[in-house]
Amino acid sequence: MNLFNQYGNPSTRHWLWLLGTSVAFGVEVLFFTILRGYFGPYYSPIWFYLASVLLCVCALLTQLDQPVSKPGPRAGWHFAVYGAVLLFGGAVAAAIQYPVIAANPIDVAQSDVIPILQNYVGRFRSGEIVYRYITNLPYPLFPNHLPLQWLPYVPADKLSIDYRWWSLGILVLGGFGAYLAFLNRQALRWIHFVLLVGLPWLLLCFLIVTGSYMFSHTVEFTIIAYYCLLTASIFIRSAWLRAAALVLCLLSRYSVIFWVPLFLWILWRETGRRHAVAVALLTGLGIVLVYVVPFLSKDWTIFTHALNEYRVATLGEWTRTDATNEGGPVHLFSGLGFASFFYTYGHGEIADRISLLQKVHVLVSLAAVTVSGFVYWKLRRRVDYRVLALIALKFYLATFYAFLQIPYAYLTSMGLFISVFVVVVAFREPKRAVVPSA
Structure with a gap:
């Protein structure tokens, strides 16, 4: 069935899929925030993951058989809006983040994340060997x-800037600038442009x-900024930009590693x-120069x-129980990942259950890539390949983090920002058909 009539107006079915995309995104955000864990440690991660999958399906169907349309010349007010959103949105995010940083000085007793990074940076700046045991x-x-x-x-360390402020600046200028x-x-x-231009800032503040x-x-x-850059690079035909984005992701948190071969295969066929x-x-050269040679x-x-x-860290988290989470480890039973199932229903010692989840994690991640590759092959002539690559990335990351051994909330939050890009492509205006003259 053609989704467009002769005047190029989306059909009712198209608008239903668009509505489904919007609802799925809203539900995904709610299950991550105010409804996290609402249905308990076993059902909550199922609903959260299904919302992510539904978002991918609905967004894909909005683009099925739609002629790709290029944006027309941008009016001056578009760029004025970009500048205003970048400045105003950044200022609002900083104002909301300020009391959070002020009330939480860096303290290794609360979290070792930043103290560990400070060790790396301090060693690097003083010319010491970075990758050796940290003893302080x-x-x-x-x-x-x-x-x-x-x-x-x-640079933040040299300028004595709190790493958290520096990180927020990277997200706003780099990640949201890429958006x-x-x-x-x-x-x-x-109207869609106006509604979508500030969406990542609204999500961040929320x-x-x-x-x-x-x-x-x-x-x-x-x-998050790195992955925003990667997502944006899918739609920019530049080998340098795509490779730079891949290097940033692979040499920070390599969760994207299984998706990369699929992306390269799609590029091979399409570009x-x-x-x-x-x-x-x-990408290989960047990895060699940034990681292999110097470290x-x-x-x-x-x-x-x-x-x-x-x-070792995983075993520590799995053995740290909390009475408020049905007696299970707090991060496993928070309602974001399936680790709770393996903790409760897995056989053997804790180490055996972790090992089982690790194997399943690899298998389902590869399965997500395989399914995405199959969908691409079947729909490659009916959907923009860039949209297929983006939705494959979202589906893969949702699966990858759902089966993570420690589903920390801050790790999983990155997927929500990929969802913002998915929502945008669902709202793309199709190329209008030419109305035949009377």
Whole structure:
């Protein structure tokens, strides 16, 4: 069935899928914030994950058989809005974040995230070996963070700026700036443009207001910015930009690693072998220059040491029970991931249950990529390949974080910002058909 009549107006079915996209996004946000854990530690993660999947399905169906339309010339007021939103939105986010930072000084007794990063930066600035045991914490720790999780804070450390403020600045200027560049490339009705231009800022402020503890001792905003850049790069045909975004993500938190081969395959088919190979080679070169040569080549056991440290941290979280969460570990029973099922119903010792979840995690992540590849193959002539790549990224990340061994809320929050991009493509204005003359 053609979704458009001869005048190019979306059909009722199209508007229903658009409504479904909007509702699914709203439900996803609510289950992450004020309704998190509302249905208990077992049903809540199911509903949260299903909302993410429904968002992907509805957004995909809004774009099925829609002719791709390029945005027309942007009026001056568009760019005025961009500037105003960037400045005003950043100021509002900073005002909301200020009491959170002021009330929570950096304290290793509350969280070791920033103190660990400070160790990396301090060693790097003084010319010491970065990746060796940290001994000035309440416990010895081998560094398990990749370089682009801590390198961005070298200037902040030199300028004596709180890492949390620096992280927020990276998100607003880098991540949300990429979002505005992405928005500028979409064909949107003016009313949809007005509604969507400030959406990531609204989401950010809502997350801070409803869950300030997530961002009181972390710098997750930087990782969110990286993934916003990656998402925006899907719609910008530049091998350099796409490779740079992949390097930022792979060398900070490599959760995107299973999706990368699918993306390169899509690029190979849609943009040509030369472009895909260029993206792959530039990404590999970036990894070599930023990680392998300056750090890994000095000690080839760094990566395996980091994985072992993560296993120790995972075991620690799984053995830390909380009476307010049905006697289970607080982060496992928060209502965001399926780790609670493995903790409760898994067999053997805690280590055995963790091992089982790790295996399942890899399998379902690969399955999500496989399903996405199948959908791309079946719909590649009916949907813009960039939309397919974006929705595949969202579906994959939703699956990846749902089966994470420790589903920390601040880690999972990144997926909500990818959802904002998905919502935008669902609202894209289709290319209007030419009305035949009488």
